Amino acid sequence: MLSIRQSIYLVLLFSVSTCTALATNTEHHKYGTLNSEEYDHPELTIDDDIISMIGQMSVEEKIGQMTQINQDLVLGIDGVLNRTAVEYYAKNYYVGSYLNQLAVNGRNYDAADYAKIIEEIQEITLSVNSTFKIPIIYGLDHIHGAHYVANTTIFPHGINIAASFNPELAYESASITARDTRASGVQWTFAPVLDIPVNKQWPRVFENFGEDPHLSSVMGVASIRGYQGKYKTDRSKVAACMKHFIAYGAPYSGQDRDSTVVSERTIYDYFVPGFQAAIDAGVATAMESYIDINGEPVVSSKKYLRQLLRDQMKFGGMLVTDWQEMENLHTKHMVAATHKEAVRMAIADTSIDMSMVPQDVIFFESMMDLIKEGRVTMERVDESVARLLQLKKDLGLLEPNGWKADPKLQEMIQNDSDIEVAMEAARESITLLKNKNAALPLTKDKIKRVLVVGPAGDNLGHLAGGWTIQWQGATEDAWHGNVSDEQFYNNGISILDGMQNAVPEGVQVEYIQGFTIDGNDVNMDLVLEKAEDFDAFVVCIGEHIYSELPGNIHDLTLPQGQINNVEKLASFIGKEKHLITVLLEGRPRVLGSVQDNSDAILQAYLPGPWGGQAIGEVVFGLTNPSGRLPYTYPKYAGDTTLNYWRPANDIWDPLYEFGHGLSYSSFQYSNITVNGLLSTDEKQYLIAGEVEKEVSVNITNISPVDGKETIMMFVKQPFRIVTPPAKLLKAFQKVMIPAGETVNVRFSVDADLFRYTGLDGIPQNTIDNGAVKILIGDQEFELQLVNNNGE
Template identity: 75%
Template sequence: MISITKSILILSLVSYVTAILNDHHTYGTLEYNEYDRPEPIDLDILDMIDKMTVEEKIGQMTQINQDLVLNADGRLNRTAVEYYAKNYYVGSYLNQLARNGDNYDSADYAKIIEEIQEITLSVNSTFKIPIIYGLDHIHGAHYVANTTIFPHGINIAASFNPELAYESASITARDTRAAGVQWTFAPVLDIPVSKQWPRVYENYGEDPHLSSILGAAAIRGYQGKYKSDRTKVAACMKHFIAYGAPWSGQDRDSTVVSDRTVNDYFVPGFQAAIDAGVATAMESYIDVNGEPVVSSNKYLQKLLREKMKFEGMLVTDWKEIENLHTTHRVAATHKEAVRMAIADTSIDMSMVPQDVIFFDSMMELVKDGRITMDRIDESVARLLQLKKDVGLLETDGWKANRDLQKLTGNADDVEVALNAARESLTLLKNENNALPLSKDVKKILVIGPTGNNFGHLSGGWTIDWQGPTDDHWHGKVNDSQFYEKGISVIKGMQSSAPDGVQVEYMNGFDINGVNDNMDEVIELSKDFDAVVVCIGEHVYSELPGNIHDIRLPQGQVDQVAKLSKSTDIPLITVLLEGRPRVMDTIQEDSDAILLAYLPGPWGGKAIAEVLFGQVNPSGKLPYTYPKYSGDVNLNYWRPVSDVWDPLYEFGHGLSYSKFEYNNITYLGQENQEPMQSLVVGEPEKEIVVQVTNNSPVDGKETVLMYVKQPFRRVTPPAKLLKGFKKVFIPAGETKEVVFTVNAELFQYTGVDDIASDTIDNGPVKVLIGEQEFDFNIVN
């Protein structure tokens, strides 16, 4: 059997994840325990490994970028594919196939990938092993033309609806599989501590519980019964670990963080993913406290494999092993970088990705006796087991299902994307009931750079790595198919407007706030009853999205101020942004503010429906919205002693309904003395709160349950989310919302940074709305 090194554990983790998963245990038609997950290696895989050459094994551990086998015109270079298969036995390819503005639909993708497969399988080797192809499909199969693109992860987080995470992932899996791709690098489970970080929008927000629930739901959507269901793909939890807290706020910079913070805030989402059966994982670009994750035995062996019990396949991020030499500067040579990453950790596949230096270094290290065959066999076993599980080792299992290609972009999928956008939109401010727009409003002026542009609705990782807008600096991509499938804000307003309501658009200023025709806009605005200003960020992803100031461009702030001072009509601001940009005077100058995040190409319709009152907003902030540009690391779970002055708190979000919370009870009793006890080790018990819709408007309310421990051995957070439920409450009606509580909700990593199951005796509180219930922990 394959041996996996065991060593003394030096880290620990919060152990409430199983209870989290059981609280939301069904999605689709499967029960929680029916979803497939990685299991011990099959005997036939072990038999294959015994017969393979060392070159074939190392080839399976090698992943290269498609540009090594694509010509400049986008045609496949068959000679190159044969070269890499014959000489390096390459086991995996990745990345977008479209070139020179061409758009490739699922049939186009399948044709190219199947050609790669056929050439690879024709090469003489011990076994004809297909390659596995991977794509960053993080909000739909967005690299494949004519598929449905969904809101980004931050929108799913704002919806607080696990069903939407599940449904969007299920559709993404099917559309990805239709393209001949079996693996998606999603979901993204970093906790974006830094609000300056350009990858905030890919994630499920700053809270570990919320990220855990939504990540697990997405994994079940991507994978389902992936070992037999060929509409499913292997999911990949990323980026392990602590990637979202760069000390500078810049992408890929160092993270400086305590082990306690890693354990209590970064680990839970990944543990939930493992418990949900995630098939693969990707490590992160960064170093943590000076230790690069890609070479860390502490994080990738002791924590991930031994403590968290991850049995799936682990891949590096882009070029990360080489980065040990070129960027992290902890290895004097590339060869030493490979030794550190493979011998010291449990990495299975190197995303090399632009050469074959990994293969060459591995061969030398094996000959030198510095990497053992047992260590290589361990990784190859996991790689081949993954390929078997997704069907690649079956007869013609590498061929795309043409029937799935007929389903891409259907009306039901679009409705899921629309619903995700609708439920995510977050009403931050609504002074004097400026929204919904009243029946007296007959003429509406829409202005601003994000009001007539699909790219600003969708952000990065859409058609192109850097997104599909005219203003990004990598040049215009051919996104004609993208622009034909969606609804901009202005088109949404015009198509959703009630009879007799006129909606017009003028640009006013560009994304940097540079004046275009604002003088004309201000003059014309006097003839309108309301103005909707659509602002936000340029489109970006990863490093190109780095900024040094989280304030919105000053030009945008100035233009909104100028408009506000020049007119008395209601001014509605719509924010389209991937991270919370400090608003400055926009907060005061706007009568209402609607945060749309990055709702996808159909987001314009959802925004219009909310503005006109056809949809009641129900989104809640999945992160803390800072008031000041210096507060880039402001999170609601900060230590209770820290300074706290945000613009809007995590969980904030207004509605057109008025919800009231009453009568919180535990075991049928209201809060009373003596306090109820929560005994460590005892089963969960129910706590119930009544929520009433005291308004004439039906609405959805996300009920949040926090816990708070006023005093403990380690400075406690102000509060911590431990449960949420989104409920529909008709006008005038009351719903009972039930949560479960036990003493383990108050676990944390103790003073020695080892005991993650520390629970201190003493008084604690459960907070729901303005209601609270007092307990006493008994150990």
Template identity: 45%
Template sequence: MTQIEVGQLIDCNGELNRTAVEYWIDKWKVGSFLETPANHNGKYNWYSPRRFGAFTDAVQKIALERGSKIPVIWGLDSVRGANYVKGGTIFPAGIATAATFNPRFAYDAGRIAAKDTRAAGVHWAFAPVLDLAVNKLWSRTYENFGEDPHLSSQMGAASVNGYQGDYKRDRSRVAACMKHFIGYGYPFDGSDRANRHIAAHELLEYYVPPFKAAIDAGVASAMESYGVVNGEAVTISSYYLQKLLRKQLNFRGMLVTDWGEINSQATMYFTAKDLTQATQLAMDRTSIDMSMVADDESFGNITVGLVNQGIVSESRLDKSVARILQLKKDLGLFKSPYTDKELAKTVGSAQDISSARDAVRESVTLLKNSNGALPLKRSDRVLFVGPTLNSTRYMGGGWNVHWQGPTDAEGDAVYQGFGDTILQGVQRVTGVAPHYMPGVDIDGKALIDIDAVVSAAKHADKIVVGLGEHTYAENVGNIDSLALPWQQLNLVYTLANAAKKPVVVVLVQGRPRGLAEVPSVADAIINAFLPGAYGGLPIAEILYGVTNPSGRLPYTYPRSDSQASTTIWQSSYVAYNPQWAFGYGLGYSNVTYSNVTLTSESLRPGAPVTVSVDLVNHGPYAQKEAVMLFTHQLYRVGYAPDLFRLRAFKKASLAVGETKQVTLELKAEDMAFWDAELKKRIEPSPVKLAINPFTVADIFATVQLRAD
């Protein structure tokens, strides 16, 4: 074993000066760098693709001339566009992309993120995020594709294809990295990196499928999860990272740890007595290929010592080095290690921005609409109130510009020229500057006398209130309760009670925050999720009826904190009474469902059943309709059946007056489940088929499931 090989296992922080980079290259012949060279504490230091590319090229030159003569691979959290590259088109967060129920947008976001990331000289994207958002308190809820295994699988596979495409030939693509394997999305108390307690058969049933879909799509790399699942640390687990990932799921790509996770075994989780034992366990028990050690030398030093003592074999390292070198070869780094400067010309193109705005148009979810509150008319006198209506920063959220989003010093100014607020969108739609009074800031601090706001509201025809969250990422976003600041909620109560005018609430949030009495007080509610900096215009178009909303909830929206971990796939005997159900969403048109037909009333392995349903759009708007097929097994001997499981979905476009038949396929194999002995089986019984059971559709049929 040589130091070159150990160096190929080190991933060090790209936020280093040239002298530090030279140190790492010279001493350790480092094989990978990650993240942005920008200093997070500065102001307006977002790197353009040319500036970023010049930095990565300089590092590459050092590696090729002074180090191992092997090109480095650069990794970046380009999770929703090239969010660390100035001018890169920022897409809606993963949770919003899932709300489109249209995998095209997961593909487009990945494709454009890859192009803009590669323009900066970065070859490897730490995406997609395939954790299930089970506990909605979790600060990373917005990064993934929701709570449902099937929706996450479809979106995840499309995302992998978007990032990678034909990445072994196409140098505008990057290597994708599915993360975080496995079980990360169900921290027991909702705090980031808390222990997860997930039954082994449930882990296979619900949490594994999105990763399997990504592997089937050819994902090039994977990142293991932070923390501990069922008492076992993932980073040093032979079961999770050898038996399950490599053998059962047949993953052949490169595997990287998350940030400092080998060291954390000794310093945070206490699953190893010291760093030496932590490193030995990671090397002996698992198939980890690269340690994301940031700026710490311990992994390299300890690994060299373990190999010299014969504790870790050179053959173990050879396997990892081979996978890393193969990835570099697949990305063309040996032939073309430097940045293609022509790609920078395409970053932030009008076509890319249009694609991001289209994703917002199909993600925004209308949760309530009564008393003719929406759509607004251009002739309406509308008062706009609240902290999120005049901010691109809050629409972007975390993992934008910097890890925690723009700094307080940067604020919204950093997005000037790279986005539009909701108020700016309203002005573009109406041609008139909107009447805006902030009311309170994002933390609930009063910015203007509430009596002045009430007085203005009394002279308005309608009131739009923007509520939401500050920017955050990972443990910085930990909360004890889903409730929004009461001062934000009080804006709605005060204006509704005093002004007696229709109140529309726009939610800009990364997770479903608690709304207390707002759902009963407000006349209309829109969930905009985290639409990204280009979300202002599409949201304004939806408010004014230029676009008909078609988003559907990719998670169960809790009524209270006690429902934070309630899911659509929970056991059927458990009460399901959330604020809004998974898959719920309204539009401005009346779409009816009828004439459900099945190609067979018997469902058996190898003989799929096609389910057809007729949709009619009675107007008055064109409508994009997410058609979802759920199953509910009436009984399952010995094992409680799921309440509902999403099995298939399609997004249909209907003109006013149009009738369209939508077909969806159901396989008996989809009904197989993992039992407590970790065996997959089909339990015969009648199965109720439900199409959009929690919307106005609410249409059912029945098939007989057979195992033979």
């Protein structure tokens, strides 16, 4: 019979040795390469002391480590911890993990409050008799700051970070989030979100880094390094969690948690790269996806959670389910006739390590039965417990008092530099979509009085969106326009306040709401009555606040009432006065006549509660906008799956393309070369397996205004065996270019940039011979691609 050590080693080694890893491109930027040794990685082997522990633990203790329950099982509606309940779950079920916010009934807790409650849970858990005193690991969805903890710095959402095209902001915001999370007694964040939001109707678009695999990869890596760093020794860091594996962002209907119908090629070429980059960067944990792919639930899929994730992609970290997903095999996916069979499928057939149960102990009971019946082996259990305990050890939880929060970290929460990072992320993400006749910036020689209108004009909740303080955002009743700013404790700057902070001397800014987020009239007559007194109007519109399922919609068009009120105002003021539209939305909503009725349009996405300052600065020209669209903005409500990397033969008519974004500066691209040669010189070859080439391009700021420009390098293969995408982003740099100056930007290219999943179905295995193009701005360079293997 195999020893515990041999059993675990065999399972782990099998999962990393049977297939070739998927090919990835290494991104060079401030944070080094994806395999940088400056950051800790989860190991594929288990430490000796962990092996020894597993050999001495009971079956019940092992299953308990695999069990994660929600805080409401032990936290009363009054926010007071039920110590008896904690003892019950520790003593009878050896529960190894808790999750979720501790804010209840509108009562928020700061970091010290969080730490006190969680440390009580730890102390009770450790006091219960067991073979080893193993602390719990606590997890929270801290996806844009430690936003469940009162008085921490809340950052822009992932879609804003992507729009900034600045990985340093992803890194810095994640670093601060990690510190504030650890200060609260929490060691694990369920972030970053690395789904590719193919369907723009999906309500989780805003949590992600956009529709492009490369952009998502770079931002994901920067975030992971911010969250984790040297997490095995640095106790200001937390375990990151890449989610949701895999193909969650392409629901067939656009509704959250609906089935995904997608080809294997699309999975390998568009959904896998971001997760592979995260694994290469050392992400400590992963979360599987709610959905089924072509009818196969991910949570029970050997194909996706064993063969792809472990065998091919070499993920060695800990894997947790999403909320209630094992039970969903029985109640939602309808592939298991009983709950016990659902647990068997999810554990025996995959590499899942922890069940987010989360509201009962049925997982524990089913597992006990399955082990007694021999339907789940102890070797399989030991494999998961090994990864779980190794994670706890790496985070310092097994050290004496390693689970206690550091009061020094609590003293650092929401300092001025943290807030500045949040504001800078908002500044660099705001995207100027339209600027007819240079309507923006508003200057004192153009205007004397500005009226802010709309439901999002004087409100922090609409800036921050969902996953903020509460799961559904800082709301009392968001779906009827009632948004509560009290929960922010005055931590933030509304659009009205931001404009008043940035307004030139001698110019006045005032606010009249006009209409609700539904578009219903509040006092629109007053807006029109006062309109003659103002020179410009900033209309702040957008979406309800939502997260996940409650955010499902059946029409991408903005509420018609909002569109109608913008039209009414535009018609009343005529063409002599400027109408500026600011969009606060988690996904691109079809604008209808708002597009034509606006002189300028600012896409602010969800910039967080400090975002009003950034918007005010952009409106009045204190900040030069530099954000770029991280997704394709559709013109028509039916174009829910319009992505820039569409097959080359698709009809293409978006409102704005991926990467679009205007500036108060003007930039000119010139002199693209490869290895110093112009495109008019001798023919250049890219040969598979040989040394990479250097692409160089000059960018000149031909305006009198200093500005930041994002230089994007796309590649294109006009003809190949499988219908090619129109183009694909493969590198980018964001640089400041002073007025009148020229900068030279360089990228590396090689044949691997053109790899894809071919007709043989082997992931990223095919390179076709033929002409390829490098596209940067309006510059183009053609090379000949040669695969010496003749593939």
